[in-house]
Amino acid sequence: MNTFQTPLDAFQYWLTKDPNFIFLRQPINREFIEYSRQDAYNQAIAMAASLHSMGLKRGDHVALLSKNCAHWFMADLAIMLGGFVSVPLYPTLDKDSINEILVHSESKAVIVGKLDDYSRQKTGVPEDIQRIGVKLYGVEEQHSWETLIKDDHSSFDPPGLNPDHLITIMYTSGTTGNPKGVMHKVSSFNLMGNTTIPTLKIPENCTYFSYLPLSHIAERIGIEIVSFYCGGRVSFPESLETFAEDLASVKPIFFIAVPRIWQKFQEKILEKFTQKKLDTLTSLPILGAIVKKKIQQKLGLNNAKLCYTGAAPIAVSLLEWYDKLGINILQGYGMTEDCILSHFNIIGSNRFGSVGRPMPGATARLSPEGEIQVKSDALMVGYYKEQAKTDEVFTEDGFIKTGDIGEYDHDGYLSITGRIKDQFKTDKGKYVTPSQIELKLSKNTDIEQVCVVGMGIAQPIALIVPSETGEAKEKQAFEDSLLQTLDEVNPTLASHEKLAKAVIMKEQWTVDNGLMTPSLKVRRPRVEAIHQEMYKSWFDREERLIYEEKNNGGD
The missing domain is CATH 3.30.300.30 (ANL, C-terminal domain)
Incomplete structure (x- = not known):
């Protein structure tokens, strides 16, 4: 596998190798609009130039408010090309939460993409920052993405990325309290990009289906950054109503779902079969193989070589249930603060009930109280403008305190047994x-x-x-x-x-x-x-x- 210095280096490599490769597929009115690598780059470089022409400078913060879509990727690529710092927001946030994060992060601009109802969120965007809307998704704003990218930016020289520069401030989803802005350097994303693909054995030019929030670290690294590093093709769902149809049409090779999604899939299957009938059919040698294949096709997972779950606990019984259908779900573990360079199960050494062993480059240990602590070169710089909280989460010797309680078996596989704050x-x-x-x-x-x-x-x-x-x-x-x-x-x-x-x-x-x-x-x-x-x-x-x-x- 190739190794790179930054996500931009990785993208440029695949751009040079095959500029016409279809990189992004965005469904609109049940038709996929396709963007090649060259298309995506051209729009991103034009947007980076436009942001500079608005007066933004390298290192300024640019927010991203959008559901997963082609323009999320192109906007993030533009932010990287411009040397800015991305601030992704969850697309479900209300206007007050949006305002709080945009003000706290000191964002100078926001790019607004695909949303369910921007009219309910719009007043949360401060009027003193540059606002760019994507008309393709019905967003009318101060500036139009489509208009800005048409301007002549041929003289623009992109400052690009330096490994030691800040690449993003990712606000946590607030499971246990108010969101905190996690700062990561370019080198953190780069280390994950270079480590994840060979460790998890992700194929080159892989097919992805991106639907979990890109403002969450798992989707950001697992789909966006990995697609930069191994030259993948990313498709998106059009809506919740078309989700199943879109997934079945895309047939991803690499698929990530949180436990609740796997539970929902199981519910839909059990609406068609009783558990007793399913057990009987799948136990038959020839018919069982046909039934399993049909179920995999119905889910859109018949081509899936890698299926992952994380972000919350999952029952071993559910993993075993899918395994009987020929769908082997691998569990991983990480957090925004460690850039998910933590623990993963991998093909060939998957242990149900555990989140796997430490990834290359990560060191892990248990505190005397059983708390999992992780150290690597991909740890966050700290929480933005929250020095006291930063000091609180780091040990004196540089480990991140995860807040999770765990135990290791004799082979080094980690099982998470709870959260300290949940006790x-x-x-x-x-x-x-x-x-x-x-x-x-x-x-x-x-x-x-x-x-x-x-x-x-x-x-x-x-x-x-x-x-x-x-x-x-x-x-x-x-x-x-x-x-x-x-x-x-x-x-x-x-x-x-x-x-x-x-x-x-x-x-x-x-x-x-x-x-x-x-x-x-x-x-x-x-x-x-x-x-x-x-x-x-x-x-x-x-x-x-x-x-x-x-x-x-x-x-």
Whole structure:
């Protein structure tokens, strides 16, 4: 494999090798608009020149507000070519959060791409920064991307990237509190680009499907940066409604999904087959192979050589379920602060239940309390304008404190057993680590989301959001399913961990209502803030299953 000094070096290599290779595929009205490497470069260099002509200088901060699309990649390429620092924003943020980040990051310009409803977010953009909208996605702004790239920029000499310069400020999704701006140098992205491809055995000119937020480190590195380094082709979904159709048409070779997406796929498959029927069909030698292939094709994963999951815990039972269908899901582990240069399972040495072994270039250890700590040359510079928080997250000898609790087996595979901040103490004075209990409960496909809580009561309880499968069941069948799961899980737990009951939530936890992060993790602090005052009254009731509506005057 080739090694490079910067992401721009990598892109330039593939541009020179085959400028007409289709790099980006953007669906509009059910037709793919295709951009070659040369097309993407031409638009990016013109945009970089336009930003300089507006008065921006090398090192200035340029924000990106957009869902995944071709122009996200071209805008980020432009920011790199111009020598600017990118500030990607989650496309689901409300106007207040957008304003907070744009002001805090001192962004001088923002490029606005594909969004669901920019009119609801627009007032969050300060009027004193340059605003560039992409008309292809219906965004009308102070400047038009399409107009700016038509200007004559032939005399522009791009300053490009230096390995020691800042490349991005990535704001965390705020699982445990307010977002923090993680600063990374060019060298961090470069190290990941040069390390990931040979370690994970990603083929050259790979096919990707980009849909998880590019403002999250996993998609940014795993799809965008990797596509720069190994010459890939990236396609995007047009909408949530066309997601399945678009994925099936693209047939990616490399595919990343968070656990909740894998759960959703499983639900859709089990709508077509009962588990019993699926077990019977897949156990038959010839017919089983045909059924597995059909399911893979329906998902769009029949060409997938690499399937990864991360960002949140995933049940071993779900990994095993997919494995029986011929879909081998590899688990990885990393965070924004370590640029995900941490732990990965790889083809040929995948161990279910673990997140793999340390990546080349990464050193990891456990603190005396069992906290996972990671060190590499890809660690963040620090949190932007947050020196105290930066000092707090680094050890004296330069390791990042992840906040996760883990353990290694004798072969060096890491298993994550919980998060320090998620632990709570019941009235009995015993600490409970909820994540492993939640994973056991999530084996039940009638459960969409679960949060085990217990502050101020004697035993933990489970807050449960039903899945589509669960909601489609008769009430008695659904309740029997939950009670059976409680009866199966409780004997596997220590006495102070046993679940007293389950409370069925009256609404979904979503990004829109603030109970999930944009990377689809449950925001435990917010869930607890809303429901904690009810814990005691729920706990004191006789029933083992309680509907939230009943406590709020419902049926």
